[in-house]
Amino acid sequence: MNIVIVDDNRTNLMIIEKILQKAGYDQLVLLTSARELYDYLQLDAGRPREVPVDLILMDLMMPEIDGIEACRTILANERFHDLPIIFVSAMGDSYKMAEAMDAGALDYVMKPINKVELLARIRSVLRLKHEMNLRKERDKRIQFELDLAKQVQRSVLGSPLENEDVTISAVYRPSFELAGDLYAWYQISPHRYGVILLDMMGHGISSSLVCMYIYSALKDAITGMGDPAAVMQELNRRMNQLHMPESLINYYFTAIYFVLDTQKQTIEYVNAGHPAGLALIDGEVKQLDQGCSAIGFFEKIEVTTGVIPYKEDARILLFTDGLSEWLEEEYEDAWEKLISGLRQNDNPERLLEQLLPGAKPLKEQKDDLCLVMISAN
16 A cells, blocks of 8 residues: 655654555555645656556645646646545644645645544545546446447448449447447348348347347348348247246347349338338339338238339439437538438449538537448449
8 A cells, every 4th residue: 555645744654664565565655745746646757657646645735736736737637536645634724625626636625633543544545545446447348348348239230332234331439449330231032132230229239239139130130031022021930038027128120121132123022110211223213111010019020022124224322310309400401401412423432422511529419320321233
């Protein structure tokens, strides 16, 4: 246990030293000024070295640099921002003591020093320091696990696809480290492609875990069944397996899934409660708005499949409500803006930049934002 004692009066230093030594604290550093404390902590260095300090006992009134200024300076350094400081002072001015506590000190002891009081306050502050250290270690572990989960989640998202007859790409901007949006695409046969975009209820760890659960079923469902209605029925069955009678929350998601057949030149789709996707078909815009309720709401669902044929080319845009709601906040004619942007862009990054130039920082996003664009030649 490393304790630094700072007091310009050497008699006071000796008294506190003896009290602490008799109580079993033997790793003590005695300093006579705030300047010496700065040097010991190497505050003036580019990066302060790892100094083993568990607690600072510091006089309030010292020449040149008083305790309050020293406290603020030390705690302003990132390396020492949670270092506990106890003031030792003969001053009984309550306003001055309030200023000292506002500077970041955790406690204070009045002179002449009462041994029992001093040791009790030290024990209290050191217990708090121990709890803070445990919390920091826990936070580090949680952050590591979050970073790992984010990497796993990003790794399962569909990679850009560019074949002779189709191009698929996406833009993904989660509002949280772990998000509830998921997209994927699979080539079912030489001329058939299954594409899905889903938006899980909520954000964060729980939603991302449910997304991963659904992802584990996606490839087999899409490549094995293909048919949009059958795929949605299977995903609904999987979601219902998660429901527990005692749970207050039952997860669900909205989604659009379609099969693009570049040989038959058709788009066969199901919209499960999702914002309507847009299809630019031979110059005409159509909405992907037929389907069923959100997946996971009901044990059984009735599914209506929509079919859109095309002759020459098709450009399809899928998006989550993070985009549609954002556009509605920015523009009165949000839908017209979206259609105009789709006509002018065949790349989702360029489309997003046109729609939301200088978009808000990630921390200001209210919801996950995802766009998937598919072009069939």
